[in-house]
Amino acid sequence: MAAGDQRKVIPVADPAALAQIAADRVLARISANSGRVAICLTGGSSPTKLYRLLATDPYRSRIPWHRVHWFIGDERFVPASDPRNNMAMARRTFLDACAPAANVHPIATDTADPEQSAHAYERELKSFYGAENLDPARPLFEMVLLGVGPDGHIASLFPEYPAIKEATRWVVGVPEAHVEPFVPRVSLTLPALNSCREILFEIAGAEKRAILTRVFDGENLPASRARAMGETIWLVDQAALPEDFRG
Numbered sequence: 001m002a003a004g005d006q007r008k009v010i011p012v013a014d015p016a017a018l019a020q021i022a023a024d025r026v027l028a029r030i031s032a033n034s035g036r037v038a039i040c041l042t043g044g045s046s047p048t049k050l051y052r053l054l055a056t057d058p059y060r061s062r063i064p065w066h067r068v069h070w071f072i073g074d075e076r077f078v079p080a081s082d083p084r085n086n087m088a089m090a091r092r093t094f095l096d097a098c099a100p101a102a103n104v105h106p107i108a109t110d111t112a113d114p115e116q117s118a119h120a121y122e123r124e125l126k127s128f129y130g131a132e133n134l135d136p137a138r139p140l141f142e143m144v145l146l147g148v149g150p151d152g153h154i155a156s157l158f159p160e161y162p163a164i165k166e167a168t169r170w171v172v173g174v175p176e177a178h179v180e181p182f183v184p185r186v187s188l189t190l191p192a193l194n195s196c197r198e199i200l201f202e203i204a205g206a207e208k209r210a211i212l213t214r215v216f217d218g219e220n221l222p223a224s225r226a227r228a229m230g231e232t233i234w235l236v237d238q239a240a241l242p243e244d245f246r247g
């Protein structure tokens with residue numbers, strides 16, 4: 001697969017339109033591959049509308065649930081019963097109702113510490129991928145969903161933290177968060193997140209406009225370094241859209 005395309009920004013009206021276009025893209029990515037498909041989900045509040053849509057027709061009945069595997073890009077190191085747990089949110093909103101349990105791949109948080117969870121998840125990803133090293137021509141994920149934090153972080157890769165520089169490991173423990181909730185995290189690294197056919201950002205709300213302006217201006221932030229092997233798509237609603245992108 002060729003090196004990643006330039007970033008593509010798709011302006012949309014509002015969060016409802018954003019979720020619908022995102023759901024269409026998820027479905028298109030799944031349909032384009034007739035085999036086993038891996039999708040990396042995101043936490044935070046941005047994807048909840050999308051997740052609800054996926055559990056609703058026409059999406060629900062068109063997704064071949066038996067051959068889609070759902071991973072998570074980062075986890076807060078809190079029990080699965082805690083409302084702040086990212087995979088628990090995805091389970092509640094769509095996975096428990098739709099996906100076979102064996103196709104849901106959470107990051108365990110009942111281990112001794114985030115490092116141990118990171119090692120276990122890295123092993124799980126490598127076993128799914130069937131290799132110890134990422135092949136630049138063969139993506140780990142069909143699609144990676146991402147949101148952006150107010151400091152420009154993606155997953156739990158915060159600006160200037162060691163995890164953002166990780167070049168070898170696929171998953172790392174992050175002892176301290178840079179933004180709320182202030183709990184330790186476990187995060188996929190840039191090499192793992194970027195090993196995909198498509199990265200799909202979902203960005204909505206006026207509070208995202210300032211950070212988006214910085215990312216689109218080319219500032220060296222984690223979000224600026226997300227680059228899929230295929231397409232890197234930014235779905236941005238009107239409220240979040242920086243001035244330069246307004247029609």
Ligand code: 6PG
Nearest residue numbers: 043044045046147148149154155
């Ligand atoms: C997390 C996330 C994080 C999130 C962004 C955006 O665990 O918090 O995975 O990277 O996607 O902070 O969060 P919102 O969608 O809540 O704005």
